[in-house]
Amino acid sequence: MANCLLCYLFFIILLVDHGLGFNECNISRCGSFGPPVRFPFRIRGKQPPHCGYPQPGFHLSCSENNETVLELPNSWKLFVQEIDYKSQVIYAKDSGGCLPRRLILNLNLSVSPFEIMNRKKNITLFKCPSRKMKDLFNNIWQIPCLSDLHYDVLAILSDWSIVDPDIVYCTKIHDYSEVASIDSVEYQEYILLLNWYNPTCKFCEAKGKYCRLKMNTIDSETECYGSIKPTKGASTKIIATGVILGTVLLVATAILLYRRYNFNKMEKEYQSKIENFLDDYKSFKPTRYSYADIKRMTNQFKDELGQGAYGTVFRGKLSDEILVAVKVLNNSKGNGEEFVNEVGTIGKIHHVNVVRLIGFCADGFRRALVYEYLPNDSLQKFISSADDKNHFLGWKRLQDIALGIAKGIEYLHQGCDQRILHFDIKPHNILLDHDFNPKISDFGLAKFCAKDQSAVSMTTARGTIGYIAPEVFSRNFRNVSYKADVYSFGMLVLEMVGGRKIIDVTEENDEQIYFPEWIYNLLEEGEDLRFQIEEVGDAKIAKKLAIVGLWCIQWNPVDRPSIKVAIHMLEGEGENLTIPPNPFNSAVRTRNIARISRKRPPLELDVVSETE
Structure with a gap:
């Protein structure tokens, strides 16, 4: 009964999984608050390779702190803050905490599937005494991650007319062209915008559907499927399925608990019946052995003589000279009546044509009978x-x-x-x-x-x-x-x-x-x-x-x-x-x-x- 219920439960889970489209390529996350990851991206270790687009840049990973990591050329790692699938844009921060260092060095993303969307401008870097600079004007930004205790590094637009008198204390470091714009945001909090053009899933997003690779095609073509936002019918189906699963689990648990209770009750009754019989039987001669005695007697049940409906018979030794036959009764058959009949009948009689009972074991639910050995x-x-x-x-x-x-x-x-x-x-x-x-x-x-x-x-x-x-x-x-x-x-x-x-x-x-x-x-x-x-x-x-x-x-x-x-x-x-x-x-x-x-x-x- 329990096995049938478990099989039924497993079948329902498979049915739900099939019917609602839950599969190994659906949305995954790094941590509870990480951005949702789906095609064309995949998370290594959480989703198989076919769930992502077959190009290196689309394989994300999770850091030790459950941050979503995107790795660019030259081992540059970014922490992904958001993925806009409809616009095909990634919002990311520099994992090293100094994004300008990469931008100023004119990072080459030609081998990457992404392009930097921030506006490009020409800038000049100045090294200024930290205490000489007072208020900074527009288009002049301090870069803390390039500064230290004794000087500040400033970035100034190259075409900007410098009117600040304190700038005379600064030393020009270098002119940089085509650097990503840092409009109105300090470098240390700067968000980098990366855009990808291939694969194109915008048309699927516009329809409110998921995007995936077409199966059995050589080219990396995509197709739309499913629904990103569950419909009212799907939500109702999920709720109904949850109710069914909960009911089945509740019924299965109740049945299993009842069967367990009933089994324990019966076993206690059988054991009580046997113990009461053995209390009345103390005056007779057969010896009562413990289960440890039976194991030692039979050398850990190594020499089997045969099997019957109620148990298995083993050859044993009381001593080097005296052999015995030990029948170990099955726990799964009978209710103790067979044991009581054997001991109560053979233990009371002695005849040359009736087998002699030497002893018995009633150790908990383990029962055995020890007879004379007949070769x-x-x-x-x-x-x-x-x-x-x-x-x-x-x-x-x-x-x-x-x-x-x-x-x-x-x-x-x-x-x-x-x-x-x-x-x-x-x-x-x-x-x-x-x-x-x-x-x-x-x-x-x-x-x-x-x-x-x-x-x-x-x-x-x-x-x-x-x-x-x-x-x-x-x-x-x-x-x-x-x-x-x-x-x-x-x-x-x-x-x-x-x-x-x-x-x-x-x-x-x-x-x-x-x-x-x-x-x-x-x-x-x-x-x-x-x-x-x-x-x-x-x-x-x-x-x-x-x-x-x-x-x-x-x-x-x-x-x-x-x-x-x-x-x-x-x-x-x-x-x-x-x-x-x-x-x-x-x-x-x-x-x-x-x-x-x-x-x-x-x-x-x-x-x-x-x-x-």
């Missing part, structure tokens, strides 16, 4: 077809893993003070130790309920697509209960059997099936499962796992076994296991599938899609 990663890493000898664990070990997972689920359902429903049983959340013993992890979606409670209230579906029981999606399939974990377990077992969900396209009607349907039809037809069998008894294990999995994924929760019954089925020999009812679609679809069930499953397998 063989998750079961997902080892799920592969029996034909893949490089990754397949073997049927005996798969049976042991399935039995261990079932016992862990049974402990959650029956072995604790309250029944714990996991709601996210899947291969990613089954970790394997060095002997491939399975341990259930990730209790972020778990819910508690009484052991005699037959249903659980849920506001939204929770879990991972592909493993979620039908009743979790829709109440048309009965109420949600512990049987939801049984369904997820069944899908996990079938995935272990088949390696992954297998998809086949029939030759007749392009319909797609996945492994549970394919395996059900093989069993219903009385055929052997077509997997690579190396040892005696492997075929029985594969069939037993398949039947248990199919029983557990019955769509009606009532038809599914409890996890305790599933354990008895897995621990038995399997000869007495009956094939469950068809858990899939219509009989027509089943017959179509049966026709292709005699085919070997395709070699290319689709990975189970997951959403966290």
